[in-house]
Amino acid sequence: MERTAFGREGETLAKTYLEKKGYQFLDRNFRTAHGEIDLIMNDKGTLVFVEVKSRHNRRYGEPVEAVNPLKQKHIRYGARTYITKQRVEDRSIRFDVVEVMIHGSGEIKFRHTRNAF
Template sequence: MNNKILGAKGEQAAALYLENHGYFIRERNYRAKTGEIDIIASKGDTISFVEVKTRGSMNYGTPAEAVNYYKQQKIVRTAQAYIRYKGLHDYCYRFDVLEVLAPKSGAMSFRLIENAFEAG
């Protein structure tokens, strides 16, 4: 399976995982001039900007390790644009990474890292 198909499959499964854990999915694949956010979800008064990283194995480290400083800054800028555009200044925010492991044999597994990084 190529990386694009694996990533799309992982994002779909990640959205279902979040919904099953009490999150409301506000947006998927939100795009702005500054970049893209895989999933924007809310639970209570908190909005989570979720970067989904899907891998078939841990051969090259954890999926979250791929969310480097440069990628984090793009997500932060895009989140700020989303907040301004939607007028959502009265919410709490956080940046999460949802790791999806999808081995060729076996079931997918998930690890949600809340507050994986901060703005600034």
Template sequence: MSNKALGNQGETYAAEYLRRQGCRILTRNYRTKIGEIDIVADDHGTLVFIEVKTRRGMHYGTPAEAVHYRKQQKIVQTAHWYLREQNKENAHCRFDVLEIYAFGDLWQVNQIKNAFEA
């Protein structure tokens, strides 16, 4: 399976996981000229911008370690664009990272809430 296919499967798994946690998925793969946000969800009144990182193993560190400062800044800027577009500038927001570990048929999720600040 290619990395792109693994990433797509990871995002689908993440969306299902979030739904089971009571979140409402608002959009997936929100793109602007600035960047992309994998999932935007409503978590009981909090608007959550979620970066999903899927890995087959730990050879290159944890998935969250791949969400470096520059990537965080792109996510924040894209989130501001989303908020303006949706007329939700005053919404309560947070930024999460969902680490998805794919070990064959076994999938594990680690949700890091408030992974970084705006």
């Protein structure tokens, strides 16, 4: 599977996973000059900016480790842009990471890190 398609599949799986946990979907692939935010969700009034990391294995480390300080900076910039464009006021925000591990056998595992950074 092409890398972009694999990433999009992981985002779709993460969206469904979070919705089953009670999150409300707001937006997907919000793009700015510095990158994109994979998912934007509402968790009981908190605006949650979600970075999704999809992998087949942990050969190159834990997926959450790929959300390094530079990536975090870009996500924060995107969040500020989203908040400004949507005129969001007086809401708590949070940055989460959802790891989607898709094994060759078809088994899918999730790891959700709230307040990841």
